[in-house]
Each structure stands twice: as structure tokens, then as C-alpha cells.
Amino acid sequence: MIFTLVLILIGALLLLVIGINVIQQHKERAEAERRTELARQRAIIDETENVLSCTGMFPCSTDIILILYKRVKEALAQAANLGGGQAADYRRRLNDLNAQIDALNNGPKQNPMIEHFRLPDTDKQILDLVKVLKKLKAILRAEHNKGKVDPTVFAQEEARVDSLQLRINVDSMLSRARTASFMKQYGSSKQMVTKALSTLHAIKAMTPNDPFISKKVDEAKLLLDEIMGAQKLSAPNAPQQKNEEDDIDVLFQPKKKW
Structure with missing residues (x-):
């Protein structure tokens, strides 16, 4: 009887260990996926903001600025939802960006030639x-x-x-x-x-x-x-060169007998 109870306890303990291990692996996999997705959203934000910082180098319309702003907005929202230590910063930047988008939508559209x-x-x-x-x-x-x-x-x-x-x-x-x-x-x-x-x-x-x-x-x-x-x-002066060659030919040609 005692032996059976020991086996049951050992089995329950093994199941508990396996369960904890599965949960831990799931958490680690979820965390790895979260970090990968966060890195992807950061790359989108950095790439788009880099393009935005260079729009003064060429004639740029309001439409293209809005497209870039909305791309950053979506990436910031995704990054904020993924949590992490910078979530509050992402939300702050998102609020600032929403204000800029509203200002562009409410103002006159620019379409420089x-x-x-x-x-x-x-x-x-x-x-x-x-x-x-x-x-x-x-x-x-x-x-x-x-x-x-x-x-x-x-x-x-x-x-x-x-x-x-x-x-x-x-x-x-x-x-x-x-x-x-x-x-x-x-x-x-x-x-x-x-x-x-x-x-x-x-x-x-x-x-x-x-x-x-x-x-x-x-x-x-x-x-x-x-x-x-x-x-x-x-x-080079081709005719002059030809004349010089003619003079050399005359100099070295056989002398005529009279």
C-alpha cells in the first residue's frame, strides 16, 4: 500500500515537473516571438523615420508624408502593445504623432512641383x-x-x-x-x-x-x-604630319642620275 502511494506520488511529481517545463518553454517561446516582433516594429519605425528626416531634400507632397506618418503610427501601436520597458515611450510618441497627423489632415495639402x-x-x-x-x-x-x-x-x-x-x-x-x-x-x-x-x-x-x-x-x-x-x-594635325613624312621620304629616296 505504501509502495503504491510512493509510486503515485512519484508519478504526480513527474507530471508536475513536465507540466512546469512545458509552461516554461511556452513562456520562453512567447518571449522570443515578442522580442522578434518588437525588433521588427522598431526596424520599421527607424527606416520610416529615416526617410521622413530626408524629405527636405526633394519636393514632397502632403500625401506621402501622411503615408509615412501612418506607417510609423501603426508600428508604434504594435510596439506599445508588445510591452517591455519602452512601452510608455512608444505611447507618448504615438500621441505626438496623432497630433501631427491631425494637423496635416486639417491643414491645406501641399503638392510642390x-x-x-x-x-x-x-x-x-x-x-x-x-x-x-x-x-x-x-x-x-x-x-x-x-x-x-x-x-x-x-x-x-x-x-x-x-x-x-x-x-x-x-x-x-x-x-x-x-x-x-x-x-x-x-x-x-x-x-x-x-x-x-x-x-x-x-x-x-x-x-x-x-x-x-x-x-x-x-x-x-x-x-x-x-x-x-x-x-x-x-x-593631332594630320596634314602637317603627312608633310613631314613626305620630306623624310624625299631625303632618303634614291638620287636620280642625269
């Missing part, structure tokens, strides 16, 4: 801008795929980003072509201008009324003429 856009002065700034526009386009598409962006707004903003990327690409190629021409690297310079013209003509066929495209086509053609003119001026 991109014709006045100017390329940054340094290569580093240009590279940073290229990266920001690439991230912005990816965010815009991701939010649209989730059904969080109106199709009309999506089409307008994607076209705006595409146009900015085109301007940066063309301006950068023409700038590098000028530098190469100044260094008398005429082959590379002509190649870059020709590539820029090819890109411009392809876009002009789709958007013939874009004043930027027409202006850049004229600018690229003028630059190409300047490069070819400079290349001709720097070329």
Missing part, C-alpha cells in the same frame, strides 16, 4: 538621396499592396518618385560627362552624354510635354557638340 528640383552639391548627398528615394518607393509599394494607399495617390506619388530618380540619373550623367570632358577624356564623356540622350528620348516618347525632358535634351545635345568640338581641336 518637381520642376524646381535641383541636384545636391556633393556626390555623398546625391548617393544619400538615391538611397532615400529607393526606400521611399519600396515603402509606397508595400503600403499600397496592403490596401492602405488610395490607388490614385499611389499612381501620383510613384510617378513623382520615378521622375525625381530620372532627373537625378540624367543630371548625374551630364555632370560626370562635363568632368570627363574637362579632363580631356572625350571618349568616356561622349559615351555618358549619348547614354543620357538615349534615356531622355525614351522618356520623351512617353511624356512629350514634360518641360524638363525637352530642356535636358537640348542641354545634352549642346554638351555633345562642345565635346566633339574640343576633341577635334585637341587632335
